[in-house]
Amino acid sequence: MPRAKGVKQVAANRKALHDYFVLERFEAGVELFGTEVKSIRLGHVNLKDSFCHIKDGQMSVIGMHISPYEKGNIFNKDPLRQRRLLMHKREIRKLHALVKQDGYALVPLSVYFKDSRVKLEIG
Secondary structure (H helix, E strand, O other): OOOOOOEEEEEEOHHHHHHOOOOOOEEEEEOOOHHHHHHHHOOOEEOOOOEEEEEOOEEEEEOOEEOOOOOOHHHOOOOOOOEEEEOOHHHHHHHHHHHHOOOOOOOEEEEEEEOOEEEEEEO
């Protein structure tokens, strides 16, 4: 995880570091709704069995479980929905080229707040 001012780690995927060999780490923003951010602030996020997928130049994370916010009622979204990741286009193209090779996978390593934004570390 990058060390910077205002960084607070919320969740880590320790199993990914055991199961995969991490060559490089990338930081990506996550497109979320308000109740999802509130739930992440409470620590109700799980990265187990999640992975990243690139399709049509868009990168998304699949399988990241964000529990519904207790006070969110009708505004809560599906806990396992596909969430878009925010990265520069050239980084996405670079990762897409790596994933096309055999044996490469994009796995979320941790979720953290950098200042007030939710970030995802990918390896």
